[in-house]
Amino acid sequence: MRYERVVPARFIDRPNRFIAHVELDGRVETVHVKNTGRCRELLVPEARVYLADAGEGTGRKTRYDLVAVEKGTRLINMDSQAPNAAALEWLKRGELFPAGTEIKPEFRHGASRFDFGLCTPELVLLEVKGVTLEQDGTALFPDAPTERGTRHLRELAAFSGPAYVLFVIQMGGVDHFEPNAATDPAFAAALRAAAGAGVHILAYDCRVAPDSMELDAPVAVRL
Numbered sequence: 001m002r003y004e005r006v007v008p009a010r011f012i013d014r015p016n017r018f019i020a021h022v023e024l025d026g027r028v029e030t031v032h033v034k035n036t037g038r039c040r041e042l043l044v045p046e047a048r049v050y051l052a053d054a055g056e057g058t059g060r061k062t063r064y065d066l067v068a069v070e071k072g073t074r075l076i077n078m079d080s081q082a083p084n085a086a087a088l089e090w091l092k093r094g095e096l097f098p099a100g101t102e103i104k105p106e107f108r109h110g111a112s113r114f115d116f117g118l119c120t121p122e123l124v125l126l127e128v129k130g131v132t133l134e135q136d137g138t139a140l141f142p143d144a145p146t147e148r149g150t151r152h153l154r155e156l157a158a159f160s161g162p163a164y165v166l167f168v169i170q171m172g173g174v175d176h177f178e179p180n181a182a183t184d185p186a187f188a189a190a191l192r193a194a195a196g197a198g199v200h201i202l203a204y205d206c207r208v209a210p211d212s213m214e215l216d217a218p219v220a221v222r223l
Helices: 082-092 147-158 185-196
Strands: 006-013 019-024 027-033 048-053 064-071 074-077 102-109 112-119 123-131 133-135 138-141 163-169 176-179 200-209 212-218
Touching: 006 027, 006 064, 019 048, 019 064, 074 200, 082 102, 082 112, 082 123, 082 163, 082 212, 102 123, 112 147, 123 138, 123 147, 138 163, 147 163, 147 185, 163 185, 176 185, 185 200
Parallel strands: 027 064, 123 163, 138 176, 163 200
Antiparallel strands: 006 019, 006 048, 019 027, 048 064, 064 074, 102 112, 112 123, 133 138, 200 212
16 A cells, blocks of 8 residues: 655644644645544654645645654554555455455445455455554554444444454554553443454554555454
8 A cells, every 4th residue: 555655744733633734844734634533642743744745736625645653663654544455455465365355345234334345255244443543562442432333343243254353553563452442442342242253353563654554464462
């Protein structure tokens, strides 16, 4: 998963969920934030951020998308669309199921839409969750309560066929993954219940560069 043009900038503030102010080449630029989550531990004043440049003449209100940020020595991709894009590349490489398996993004089953349906030929449902929250080497999800995420877990648990949840940790160097029970106890309980019902819970970290992100290695899951 790669961005065509990326430039560094300095974060100033975030007046709402959708935009931020950054210092770019000595001027203040308003940019689109490609993550509506809180990200309070990431977007702090003076943080070095990276912007994907959409170019001129696109008709957009903002030319740049904020896609990554440095937190200490760690580079974190915070683009909420990147996990699905990286997961699709990973699936196409045959990392989970054989290469050539039919993959259907945005797959509707019942009353919900899941990130992927795979024909193996048995139908498999796979939901992807992007993880940007890290505390003392632990990757945590979610960073804010998610009723939709909890509902998806319950539906996966009730599904009669194979089901997976893939937590894409948008950084490297973490020790393990666990649900953020302090922030969303309902999600944590639903994740444990889904695992108990046979849903496969996977977590992978990523190789992250300012202009790219790809799944790397499995990370231990602690429920």
